[in-house]
Amino acid sequence: TGLHVEDLFVDLTDGYNLIALLEALSAEKLPRENGFTRFHRIQNVQYCLDFLKKKNIKTVNIRPEDIVEGSPKLTLGLIWTIILNFQVSVIKQRQREASGCQSLKFKQPLLKSSVLFLVNFTQIV
Template sequence: MASGSEGDDGGISLDIDDVHMLLQFQRRSPSYVSDLFSDLRDGSRLLDLLEVMSGQSMKRQRGRGVFQQRANVETALDFLKKKSIKLVNINIPDITDGRPSIILGLVWTIILRCHVSKTPDSFK
């Protein structure tokens, strides 16, 4: 759909690039991932990814403690489950421990659901 076009409900539809820019504008600094396995451990960047992919804002725990990390990862996994995305053998400790095979599987599942799916707005 073209950027800024009118949707079926009369609202303005945004493409993924527009949503990404809006989310970055709302937050003061964009998220960067230099090491996928360590950077997703706290759940914050995982929530950033899901916000960009879905266009929905997600609550997150501030802070760097174990409790906040686990809560953020749990929020992300719960969001995916609510969207009927199968998460086979993906648990909170797998992400917070930075297990490469689990994280790669999770990211691949998100990519398949959002970009390879035949239906538009897969996360909505």
């Protein structure tokens, strides 16, 4: 997409890189304002904060204006919150997948007797 970050406190101020980050982490599409005025920048960051709120991720005392103005403390707080929450969701997903594999391993002998085989623990052939 051509997006890159050299200075976290500058490159997140328009909201585009923040939107791209959340889209990459969530595999969901976020709305965005095309423009470079202060209004567009604030609105793009607001879309990100609304998305996080919808995901039950708390962004306490972080306003779009804080990110647009490049506040180091609040920008780092937002990025840390995103890292923690998306990392935790990845760990939980892997735990669910692992527990699913354990139950499938237990059922494998039963499936063999009925000529069914598991492939990658997600498909029955």
